Amino acid sequence: MNNSFPNMASIGDIDPLNPSIPATKVEITVSCRNLLDMDTFSKSDPICVLYTQAMGNKEWREFGRTEVIDNTLNPDFVRKFILDYFFEERQNLRLDLYDVDSKSANLSKHSVIKDNAVHTPAIAMFLDFLGQAHCTLGEIVGSLGSRLEKPLGGIPGKKCGTIIVKAEELNNCRESVMMQFCGNKLDKKDFFGKSDPFLVFYRSNEDGTFTICHKTEVVKNTLNPVWQAFKIPVRALCNGDYDRTIKVEVYDWDRDGSHDFIGEFSTSYRELSRGQSQFNVYEVVNPKKKGKKKKYLNSGTVTLLSFLVDIEVTFLDYIKGGTQINFTVAIDFTASNGNPAQPTSLHYMSPYQLNAYAMALKAVGEIIQDYDSDKMFPALGFGAKLPPDGRVSHEFALNGNPQNPYCDGIDGVMEAYYQTLKSVQLYGPTNFAPVINHVARYAASVKDGSQYFVLLIITDGVITDMALTKEAIVNASSLPMSIIIVGVGPAEFDAMVELDGDEIRLSSRGRFAERDIVQFVPFRDYIDRSGNHVLSMARLAKDVLAEIPDQFLSYMRTRGIKPSPAPPPYTPPAQPIQTQI
Known part of the structure; x- marks a missing residue:
């Protein structure tokens, strides 16, 4: 089918989960214990401010803040943060704690929240800094x-207490819906026949544009088609927003x-x-x-015949249940x-920047390490x-x-x-x-589903054991593992x-x-022309890791492996909480 529409985007092979749609949404809950006491006659009145970074950008932007809880050093904040979760991105988070003091007249000791950042005081609420913590979203969901x-830090020489951050996947992100539609008395468009109708579904974006998310099959030569039932994730249909407009075009x-x-x-x-x-x-x-036509009513009707919601097990269900992702790297020598002593070498170690091998390793490894509790990684070489x-x-x-x-x-x-x-001499073959x-x-x-293995191979060249490699991959395709190959340098791949x-x-x-x-991806496709290596690495990681959750789920589902139950909710120890003097 040739899909060249006069007034719409190309609708060839639609991936309903394109990169702009998050894998899921998670709800973040924050608690603290043993915060610093900044108030003279009572305890602190804490608030937590969450900051995030855009991909490849080091600038922190305020994402949101909790409510203020009066007179406590052990707050359990009620207001949640809801974040889009992407396995393939390093989503850096910074959580700052402040004691809110709106009565103080001495401004020099305080900061103020204004314009999505912390500034010197002008207006609004005055704050004493109580400490901060850095982590990634992957680190939270990958924890037991x-x-x-x-521990909270940021104030030299002081113990600032502890922050506890919990992540919970939102339920509407795991829903898929099975729908079926039929048409009735659609306009006749073909000179020698009736029409060959099909439907195209779009979800609306926040900027008023539309993104294609599903296309039905064509039903030939009828004005009263009944299309096959189809299944689509709710997040692809409306990004989890039940009231967001869904536009349907009939062709x-x-x-x-x-x-x-x-x-x-x-x-x-919702409708x-x-x-x-x-x-x-x-x-x-x-x-x-x-x-144009005053008496025009419509060009037919489309009716929803069935609507069935299905709750799917997700990647995060397995991670929460304790499945570990084991990361191994293999480097081409x-x-x-x-x-390696020459600047033209792909292995050259410049004192000023990482080489392509190091960049690929760091980009992928720093994301996967959040899902491996012991952080011990086998590292292999070949060709030396x-x-x-x-x-x-x-x-x-x-x-x-080797042991x-x-x-x-x-x-x-x-x-x-x-x-x-x-220590080694570069040699071959590959x-x-x-x-x-x-x-x-x-x-x-x-x-048994308790572990999944990811192998990252970084190479510069043309493979020499193609038949054996194909056999190894075919054998491995029935095992809980995925393989990422990053090609560096100018070779044809x-x-x-x-x-x-x-x-x-x-x-094979x-x-x-x-x-x-x-x-497989060639690293050269991700190099930022402005020299922003942070952005290059983020783009690389996003692409090579994007398929891992689906590969992971396909293994678990075909083997009938269900996620282990999540451990019971944490209950704090019975001993009394110490307050800071």
Whole structure:
């Protein structure tokens, strides 16, 4: 079907969950214990202010604030923060605590909240700073029971107490809806027949524009079509806002792509949720016809036949239930990268900026580490001659310990990478299969849903063991693992596109991969021309990690693995809470 519409966006292969729609929304609840006491004759009157950063931007912007709670050092704030959650983004958060004092006349000791930032006082409420905490949204949801407890800091030499941040996924984000529509007495558009109608659904955006979110099939040669039932996530249909306008356009399909506009109508999720009733029979109106013909009523009607809501298990249900994501990195040490001592090398260690390998590793690793409780990551290399005997290896530990290749955090992986560059000789060829099989051995031993494995391969070149790599990927596609390949440098990466399997499902020796588990991207596509490496890394991570939650869910669902129940809500210890003197 050729989709060239005269007055609408292209509606070829629609991804209803395009990048502008969050994976889900989470509700953040904040509590504090043992805050500093700033008031002379009573306890502090705390408020919490949440700041966020835009992707690739270091500027903090106020997102919102809680209510003020009078006279307490142990507030449980009632007002929640509702945040869009993206697994593939590092969503930095800053939580500032203040003691609100609107009676003080001595302004020099205070700050003031004004214009979404903390300023020197002018008007509004006066504040004493009580401390702050930094974290990521991933860190909160990745913590046991999605509950993160951190010490407050920011005042040198003082213990500022503790902040407790809890995340709860909002229910309307996990809903999908199954709907079916029929048409009645639609306008006849074809000269030799009737019409070939289909529907196109759009959700409205906050700026007044519309984004396509679903397209039905074409029903041939009828003015009274009955379209097949279809399923769509509620967040794709209306971004979780039940009253947001949903626009539906009706078209007559033409072979040459110049589909004829029959008419349109608007509704909302709340209206549709009434189900089959007189409220859900819609007049299809063509505004042009209505403007020209006084007796024009409509171009037919469209009726909702059924509306069924389904609650789906989500990625966050598994994370909350304790599933760990294990991250392994494998780095290409083949000679085609160039001599690491030369600035032209892809492995060159400049004192001024990270090389492409380090940027890719840091971009992906710093997001995934939030979902791994011990923060110990295996780091492997391939394609180098190793000391002392110069043997070529395609699966060696960067820390030099094959029995225990784990590094402490992403910083530990970076350090091991830098040390390896000083001790090995870059060689070749470029073989992926050994490192894929290495991670697959671990994944094969844990199939109960408690762990999922992500392998990041960073490479500069053309793969030399293609047949063995395809076989390794096909074997791994039945295991709880995903593979991310980042290509660095100027090489042609045609072979990697085949491994990605987005267009054609990967096969080996007549066996097809059970799932698409590979995501390949060339790093050069993400380099910011202005030299903003923070933005380059954020864009890279967003793209390569975007498929992980769906790959994760496809494994769990095909195996019938349900999320473990979340741990019981935290109950504080029985001993009395100490207050600060």
